[in-house]
Amino acid sequence: MGMVTVPGNDLWIRFSDHHLYKYKNPALFIEIALESPTVYQNDKKVYSFRERDYVFPHIIPLSGQPGGYIYVHCKSSYKGYVGLDGKVRLEEYSHSWIQLLRDNVARTFLSPVLIVLSLLFLGLFFLKWEERIYLYFSVLLLSSAIIEIMNGFIAFSLLNYSRITIPLTYINFAIYPVLLLLFLKQVYPAFFKNLFEIMIFIHILVYIYCLMVSWNSGISFLNAEWSYNWWVISEGIIAILSSIYILIRGDSKLRLVTYGLLAVVITGSHDTLVDMGIFPWKERIIHQGFWVMILFFGFFVFRYYWNILSSIDNFNKELQKKNKDLERLFAIDKDMALAKELQRSLLSDHIKEDENINLVAFTQSLHSIGGDYFDHDCDSLGNWGILLCDVAGHGISSAVVAAMSKMAFTGAKAYIQYPTRVFNFMNRHLSGKTKGLFITASYLFIDTESGKLIYSNAGHPGFFILRNNSPALLEHRAKGKPLGVFAESDYKEESTQLLPGDKIFLYTDGVLDLNNDKNELFNEERLKRLLWENRDLSIQNLKTTVQGNLSDFCKSWKHQEDDVSFIIIEYKNS
Known part of the structure; x- marks a missing residue:
C-alpha cells in the first residue's frame, strides 16, 4: 500500500x-x-x-x-x-x-439480504422477548449489512455523505466483534460465555484507549483501527481455538455456528493481516466470509426457531391433553364432592343426647372421603348400640366398603342387644365382597336402666372409661378378627358396669398413628395422658380439646397418614 x-x-x-x-x-x-x-x-x-x-x-x-x-x-x-x-x-x-x-455484485446484493434478515429476526425477537439470540443475531446482521454497504459500489454512491459514512463505518467495525461475541455467548457452553464476556469488556477498553491515543488533529478512525488490530487478531485466535474445541467435542448443535464463526474470523483475520502488511496477497475475502457466516448462522437460527415452533406445537398438544385430564379431574372432584355428601348422609349424627346418654363424634378423613364409619341406634327401651368401624386404607375404595358396612349394620339392628350377633351378621354379609379390604370395628351396647355395658371387638383398638372417683383411666380390650376376612369368625362378648357420669372414649388407630414434624407418633400414652388431664371437662369441651391437640400435634393435619375418628359417650342414667 x-x-x-x-x-x-x-x-x-x-x-x-x-x-x-x-x-x-x-x-x-x-x-x-x-x-x-x-x-x-x-x-x-x-x-x-x-x-x-x-x-x-x-x-x-x-x-x-x-x-x-x-x-x-x-x-x-x-x-x-x-x-x-x-x-x-x-x-x-x-x-x-x-x-x-460488476466487481462488487456479491456485496451489493448481500446488503439488502442482510437487512431483510435483520428485520425478520428482530420481528422474531419481538414475538418472543426472552429469546435474546434473535436480537443479537438481528443486530449482528445489521452490522454486517453496514460493512457491506460502506464498500465498493454503494460506498462510491454515498461519497457526498462521507462525513457520516466514515465514522459510521469505523465505529461499526469496532463494535462488530462485540456483536459477534454477544451472539456466540447465547449459543456456546457456559465456560465460553464467561470467556466471551471478558473479551467483550477488554475489546471496549482497548478500542477506547486506541481511539484516544490516536488523537491527531481530530480523531482518526483509521489510526485507531491500526492501533487495535493486534487485539482483533488476538480475538480471532481465541475464537478459532474455541471453535476447534467445539468441533473436537462433536457438539452437533453448535457445528453450524462454529463453521460460520470460523468463516468470518478466518477471512476477517486475513484481511486485517493484509492491512497490517503481514500478508502480501492484497485480495480481500471478508465478504465471502460474510456469505458463509450468514448461511450457517441463518440456518442455525432458523432451525432453532423451528425447534421452538415444534416444542410449542408439542406443548399445545400436551396442554390439550392436560386440559382433558383437568376436565376429568374436575368431573372426579365433582363426583368426590357428591360422594362426600352421600357418605356424610350415611353417618349418624355427630351429636346425640337423651335422658340417658350424651354422645359427640369427630372424624377427619385423609382425603375427601374416607374409610372411618360410626353409627348408633337405640331400641324401643332406650338402650343404645354404638358402632365404630375403620376400613383398611383410605379414599374411594375404603369409603365404598364403609358404605357396605353401614348397610350390613342396618341389617343387624334386630340383634342390637347382642354384640356378637351383630358382628357375626355383618361378617357373613361382608366376607368375600370387600376385595381384600378388611374392617376393624368396636361395638358397644349400653343397657341404660342397669348401666351394664356389653361390648365386642373385631381387631379394633380398645376403649377408655373416664370415671370421676377412679385413680386412673379404665382400659377395656377384647379380642376378635376383623370383619370381612373369614366368613366363620367367632366374636366374644365382655361386659363392665357403668356409673353415672362415666365417659367412654372410642377411637380408630388413625389417632395413634398421627405424626409430628419430628416423625414422632401421637401414640397411646400421649392419648391416655391427654384424656386423664381433661377428665373433668364436659364431653363437648373434651371433644374440642382432644381435636385441638391432635391438630396441633400434626401441624393442622399436615402429617396425617390415616383417617382419624373418635366418639365420646357420657352415661347419665337420669
Missing part, C-alpha cells in the same frame, strides 16, 4: 497520461486512496477529497488530451501506509461504473 508513512512528509505519485487518447471520456479509477487524496492532470487540479479516512473507490474524470503526467498527492499523517491500494486503472468513465458494480 504505497509507502511507509514519514512524519512531516507527503507522498506524491506520478505516472504518464499518454494512453488517455484511447478513451472518449477517460477516468482514473482508484479502489482505495488514503489521507485526503488530490489528483492533478499536468498542472491542473482535477480532483480533491478532504476526508483523510476515506478508503473507498474514487472515479475521477480526466481530460481526453494527453499532456504529460498525472499526479496523486496523499498527506502523510496515517500511522501505517500511505498511498494507493487495490486496483488503479485508466478507463472509460461510464465503464468504470459498470465495472465497479
